[in-house]
Amino acid sequence: MRLVTVAAAQLGPIQKNEPRTDVVRRMLALMDEAKRAEADLIVFPELALTTFFPRWYMEDPAEIDQWFEREMPSAATRPLFERAAEYGMGMYLGYAELTPDGRHFNSSVLADRTGAIVGKYRKVHLPGHAEFDPERAFQHLEKRYFEPGDLGFPVWRTMGGIFGMCICNDRRWPETYRVMGLQGVEMVLVGYNTPSINSQKSAEGPEQRLFHNRLSVQAGAYQNSTWVVAVAKAGIEDGFPMIGGSLIVNPDGEIMAEAKTEGDELVVHACDLDATTFGKTTIFDFARHRRIEHYGRICAQ
């Protein structure tokens, strides 16, 4: 048994005018609850420190950059890293990254139980569009504000296992999980902000969005015999609803725990990393069963 007790720290809505200090206070309260639950790892959502700002069309670089962190830990987030280290708790944190040379990414970091950052990921699959789209009920301008990630899909050996990260839309693409699966990943951590309705097809509502959320995460877990912990920022931000549904899925693709609300909510489960071994050594023993001579098309185009 290699148990890692994971706390999926779902956040409720963050309004456009809510300061980072207020959000961090909410996150610290969830971290305290995670400590009481004896969690070894806490997982926060994508862009956890601010409202989901890609829904807003902006042109002024200064206005855009206010949503980004120039360093991590930043002044606002340092209390999170300090308390996580005090609690001996690893942490996944999603945030908007502005690099010293002026590049913009939708990023996440993984800190180990000493509070040291051991991994960084930059979102590869950016959904939405880059220019204002009057046809849409609301905007989804991730292609405007972020560059595609340039770090690939690494995995890290920490906390007694092999951990990987991805962000939101990445969880819908099988390649995301397979690239990490081929590196032996045992737990994938992913934060998300998912609008409850499709801005281009308003008939698609929260039920179908929640169905596709479960489907994507369960498939990724099962097909790569890995745990997946997916954590929402949820609820209504300035009138725009987002789904909750944070969930912890085991290597057989079974949902072991799921959020019930669209607010700040901790979902805790003791995950045995050894539960990944059977799948990796039988049905999904990639070395024995995959036939890469037939897979070229998914790399070539």
Ligand code: ING
């Ligand atoms: N949000 C959404 C997501 O992938 C989306 C965008 C929703 C794309 C539904 C396609 C379908 O969950 C982010 N931030 O990627």
